[in-house]
Amino acid sequence: MARVIGIDPGLQHTGWAVIDSQGSSIKFLGAGVIHTLPGNSLPSRLLQIHNELAKVIVQYCPNDAAIEDTYINKNYASSLKLGHARAASILTLCINGLIPAEYPAKVIKRAIVGSGKADKTQVAYMLKFLVPLAGELASDASDALAVAICHSNYTSADQNRIAS
């Protein structure tokens, strides 16, 4: 069994979700969003992401991790901000012994809905079907749950290939 933490990174909103997965079986454990204030300094916002994510790791003790890969944003300033936020999450995971796998948004959508072109509503609808116990989640937490499930699907498929 793997306990996977999924991360949807962002400087203002970082979504996280934790699941237990065994083969195709998924159990929802928790999800949430770390919010930082745009008025605060960049260092204090990165430290806040680190501190709150570290608390989640201590609380749920995941043994595997995944994070959404960054698409190349057409706004330079947004790319920079996202780069900072992603690194804060990645480094916090690494410091806690979790080297995250990275998945592009298209791969995550394909893992949940079956199409890399699915929109957010379709992904949210399928997540409710796959993990009804998660209930109503904030958008960023829902995206993080999709990341965790995507990773769980890929690692299960790998294990099946190794076993066969």
Added chain:
Amino acid sequence: MARVIGIDPGLQHTGWAVIDSQGSSIKFLGAGVIHTLPGNSLPSRLLQIHNELAKVIVQYCPNDAAIEDTYINKNYASSLKLGHARAASILTLCINGLIPAEYPAKVIKRAIVGSGKADKTQVAYMLKFLVPLAGELASDASDALAVAICHSNYTSADQNRIAS
């Protein structure tokens, strides 16, 4: 007296330099460059920056820190990489109790040479004059030394204003 660590961030090369400063007096303590391999994964490169920078902090015990502010790069992918590297350094400083001040390249050049439009050769020439004991430094370590001296100048000026 302040012991300042200056950082010139980059995913492939992160320069660092440590000085003691008291008023206009500067004492060079050490400098170097953290190199990461482009072939390694992003998480492992960020963790390497974190681990090596943390060792420098333990070795020199700085009580103040500064980092070069990011200019908006016209290449999205480069902006993203720089964002990741900067965040790894900033977060490592913060975790170690050092909230770094941020200075744009123009401000750093003006602090060293007197002009924000100075080129790298002019900055390196003035650094040799200001801190002869630093000797020949690698380009990224030299840039980090400029960041540390810039911060030292600004904080000394602030202290003089408070004192007067």
